[in-house]
Amino acid sequence: MINKVVVSADAAIQDIQDGMTLMLGGFGLCGIPENCIAALIKKGIKQLTCISNNAGVDDFGIGLMLKTRQVKKMISSYVGENAEFERQLLSGELEVELIPQGTLATRCMASGYGMPAIFTPAGVGTEIAEGKEIRNFHGKDYLLEMAFDADFAIVKAWKGDTAGNLIYHSTARNFNPVMAMAGKITIAEVEQLVEAGELDPDQIHTPGIYVHRIFQGEHYEKRIENRTVRTRN
Amino acid sequence: MINKVVVSADAAIQDIQDGMTLMLGGFGLCGIPENCIAALIKKGIKQLTCISNNAGVDDFGIGLMLKTRQVKKMISSYVGENAEFERQLLSGELEVELIPQGTLATRCMASGYGMPAIFTPAGVGTEIAEGKEIRNFHGKDYLLEMAFDADFAIVKAWKGDTAGNLIYHSTARNFNPVMAMAGKITIAEVEQLVEAGELDPDQIHTPGIYVHRIFQGEHYEKRIENRTVRTRN
Amino acid sequence: MLDKDGIAKRIAKEIKDGYYVNLGIGIPTLVANYIPNGINVALQSENGLLGMGPFPFEGEENADLINAGKQTITTLPGSSIFDSAESFGMIRAQKVDLTILGAMEVSENGDIANWKIPGKMVKGMGGAMDLVASAKNIIVAMQHVNQAGESKLLPACTLPLTGVRCVKKIVTELGLFEVHPLGGFKLLERAPGISINQIKNATAGKLIMDTEVPEMEA
Amino acid sequence: MLDKDGIAKRIAKEIKDGYYVNLGIGIPTLVANYIPNGINVALQSENGLLGMGPFPFEGEENADLINAGKQTITTLPGSSIFDSAESFGMIRAQKVDLTILGAMEVSENGDIANWKIPGKMVKGMGGAMDLVASAKNIIVAMQHVNQAGESKLLPACTLPLTGVRCVKKIVTELGLFEVHPLGGFKLLERAPGISINQIKNATAGKLIMDTEVPEMEA
Numbered sequence: 001m002i003n004k005v006v007v008s009a010d011a012a013i014q015d016i017q018d019g020m021t022l023m024l025g026g027f028g029l030c031g032i033p034e035n036c037i038a039a040l041i042k043k044g045i046k047q048l049t050c051i052s053n054n055a056g057v058d059d060f061g062i063g064l065m066l067k068t069r070q071v072k073k074m075i076s077s078y079v080g081e082n083a084e085f086e087r088q089l090l091s092g093e094l095e096v097e098l099i100p101q102g103t104l105a106t107r108c109m110a111s112g113y114g115m116p117a118i119f120t121p122a123g124v125g126t127e128i129a130e131g132k133e134i135r136n137f138h139g140k141d142y143l144l145e146m147a148f149d150a151d152f153a154i155v156k157a158w159k160g161d162t163a164g165n166l167i168y169h170s171t172a173r174n175f176n177p178v179m180a181m182a183g184k185i186t187i188a189e190v191e192q193l194v195e196a197g198e199l200d201p202d203q204i205h206t207p208g209i210y211v212h213r214i215f216q217g218e219h220y221e222k223r224i225e226n227r228t229v230r231t232r233n
Numbered sequence: 234m235i236n237k238v239v240v241s242a243d244a245a246i247q248d249i250q251d252g253m254t255l256m257l258g259g260f261g262l263c264g265i266p267e268n269c270i271a272a273l274i275k276k277g278i279k280q281l282t283c284i285s286n287n288a289g290v291d292d293f294g295i296g297l298m299l300k301t302r303q304v305k306k307m308i309s310s311y312v313g314e315n316a317e318f319e320r321q322l323l324s325g326e327l328e329v330e331l332i333p334q335g336t337l338a339t340r341c342m343a344s345g346y347g348m349p350a351i352f353t354p355a356g357v358g359t360e361i362a363e364g365k366e367i368r369n370f371h372g373k374d375y376l377l378e379m380a381f382d383a384d385f386a387i388v389k390a391w392k393g394d395t396a397g398n399l400i401y402h403s404t405a406r407n408f409n410p411v412m413a414m415a416g417k418i419t420i421a422e423v424e425q426l427v428e429a430g431e432l433d434p435d436q437i438h439t440p441g442i443y444v445h446r447i448f449q450g451e452h453y454e455k456r457i458e459n460r461t462v463r464t465r466n
Numbered sequence: 467m468l469d470k471d472g473i474a475k476r477i478a479k480e481i482k483d484g485y486y487v488n489l490g491i492g493i494p495t496l497v498a499n500y501i502p503n504g505i506n507v508a509l510q511s512e513n514g515l516l517g518m519g520p521f522p523f524e525g526e527e528n529a530d531l532i533n534a535g536k537q538t539i540t541t542l543p544g545s546s547i548f549d550s551a552e553s554f555g556m557i558r559a560q561k562v563d564l565t566i567l568g569a570m571e572v573s574e575n576g577d578i579a580n581w582k583i584p585g586k587m588v589k590g591m592g593g594a595m596d597l598v599a600s601a602k603n604i605i606v607a608m609q610h611v612n613q614a615g616e617s618k619l620l621p622a623c624t625l626p627l628t629g630v631r632c633v634k635k636i637v638t639e640l641g642l643f644e645v646h647p648l649g650g651f652k653l654l655e656r657a658p659g660i661s662i663n664q665i666k667n668a669t670a671g672k673l674i675m676d677t678e679v680p681e682m683e684a
Numbered sequence: 685m686l687d688k689d690g691i692a693k694r695i696a697k698e699i700k701d702g703y704y705v706n707l708g709i710g711i712p713t714l715v716a717n718y719i720p721n722g723i724n725v726a727l728q729s730e731n732g733l734l735g736m737g738p739f740p741f742e743g744e745e746n747a748d749l750i751n752a753g754k755q756t757i758t759t760l761p762g763s764s765i766f767d768s769a770e771s772f773g774m775i776r777a778q779k780v781d782l783t784i785l786g787a788m789e790v791s792e793n794g795d796i797a798n799w800k801i802p803g804k805m806v807k808g809m810g811g812a813m814d815l816v817a818s819a820k821n822i823i824v825a826m827q828h829v830n831q832a833g834e835s836k837l838l839p840a841c842t843l844p845l846t847g848v849r850c851v852k853k854i855v856t857e858l859g860l861f862e863v864h865p866l867g868g869f870k871l872l873e874r875a876p877g878i879s880i881n882q883i884k885n886a887t888a889g890k891l892i893m894d895t896e897v898p899e900m901e902a
Binding site for chain 2: 483484486506507508510515516517541542543544545546547548551552555556557558559560561562600
């Protein structure tokens, strides 16, 4: 089988250039590619356009890349609680495009499925529809939304094998599979990297064909954004 | 959790009416809903439109329903080696619509994803494109193809739970998950029915929300259409 | 007058056995606490989970298992996990029976505004636009008036819209309302101790009612 | 002159390390037997498998594990299984590097006809139309002439088309040809023992060649 293993996050991101468009997996701080974000910061790649559902918090996730002013534009559905984000946005340093979450996910999927555009009702009758083609099917209006075009997709999985097959854990799956499909080059970081053959072919979430580079990450912090618990009686 | 269990194939198909449109999972004879096909034959429901990648063979799969003249129209990508099929087609008793396999799968998926139509390049410049809208994106032509509208989807899985969650085995997966998503009512027959909670949520191929009725089938023959083997030295 | 739990409790009665339900952030989240006995429902969280359970016990939080509000949660027997595209696929395909969410404004034809206030920092619509554009049944849980004392049930929304002609019912601290197919808020039930006049005074949009409007059952 | 295995063997040399390859039914299936040592490839079967292995040993056939030709097969370490929509999704998204398939006719601009003969029972196009419409690299494996002795390399196809302007190379028993971007079959290699004249006589479409055309290596 084709071997996709690279030695480190630094090696995986080595040809990402200033000004490129990146997809970054994760929902909130859950299932984000922590190691690759650290490597992007270390390398100081600038003027990035980031397609990611959220923008992290001030001191974690994509928020760390905002602090170092590496992001020119965010394409997200919700940019949450992030003071530095707000400051850069209001000062005009940062461009933001807000997109309905399902549209964001489906524009990624469209790219991975070789579909140039999709129809969705999300945003019909709202400012999101401005300038977009509207088409009626069976009495209901839909917007025509274009597939995303990203230079790199960077995703985080739980387990991966040397052939690039990925398995996600719980809701850390979220946007990762659809972005993994959609990158011109897809980088996967995993908590556990195993030999090809150790994963059950029936349980693969992302087939290795979509993944160009894979490595085992380290020191996963997996920060919890909103810890909610029940107390035991 | 919501319980989807019905007692038998007969119970599962009891409200399927003459003239309805059914999706039937499977590729060749692999992963076909054997029990439901038997129940449809027993009940003698007629004038059916069947969306299924193939039409079975003379004495197995949908071929059995052709023999009993229950099928008015087949929508398939390949109708294979089936003498009765050929006879009915040439005599005009049976209508056939041939569709590229990827278009067939994607029109099912579109329905399950709430997308009214999709764009695909398959068939551009061929007789399949006749009468269809062609649209150019980024220099390439695509056909606009409509989501399927099926009264029932009938699928076969390996394991299922009482909440309707399904796991398929090996390439018996094929069209089953996309059809399961697409039926107005979806019936799943499984080799092993287990209690909700026995399947790992990360390993579900078809979430229970898509499945309206589930039962454990019996006497699976799982016939092999084209047995090919290596001899040991 | 209903408190937040009262609103959640009333909405919970709208849930039928076998429903798949998506609960928004805020009051809608509380609805899960009041689902009647014998009613089997499955909660959908649009980040990719069906069969959401309660918060975990202290010490059992799992960073990989959160809901759309980024809260740590649990799964239930029969849960399933899927990606974001499939999650919104099942929403668009109307497999989710009921969506309950908050709002800043609702208009008498069922338009909803709940994502943007001009001049203020906009955090984004998240999944709300997808949900309201697709759901076959939407119930709004909200306060009847805003902090300035102005009605949130309006002839037309003044804020940027999230979706059009989509809200079916509204529960506020004052009562239960149905959006009439021809326009207008039809008062179905008064909250305990609330008079018709109190509701009239707090409702800017067209109010419709039968001659007798029952008080909500406790 | 090449036999079927010879054609498969020559095509196998076109496969590069790291390729994902889809093999059609017939001669293309034989290509798997001639992939050079040290070249790692993964075979995609459009019914939903990446990493297709050889036929199973007798007695180890699994009815649930077949290829697109409905033959019993095996998986290899690193295989993955997926549904039909994802399978054609990866094909449309050009994740498959090379598609090898048979043909009834190829035209000098790269059109292909391989699914239908008017007046004969039509079995269907299966996945061929999706594959030829999307693949970035298509090699056709076929006999140079049909059973009536007529050339299958034509100025324009006479049979109903499967796809347009898509074929990149053709290997027949007589040689290896490239479809020229401006139209025409460029002869790159002669099959062992085959003369230019033999090829000219068997080719109805425009034939292009350099002054020296090497003979294929064994």
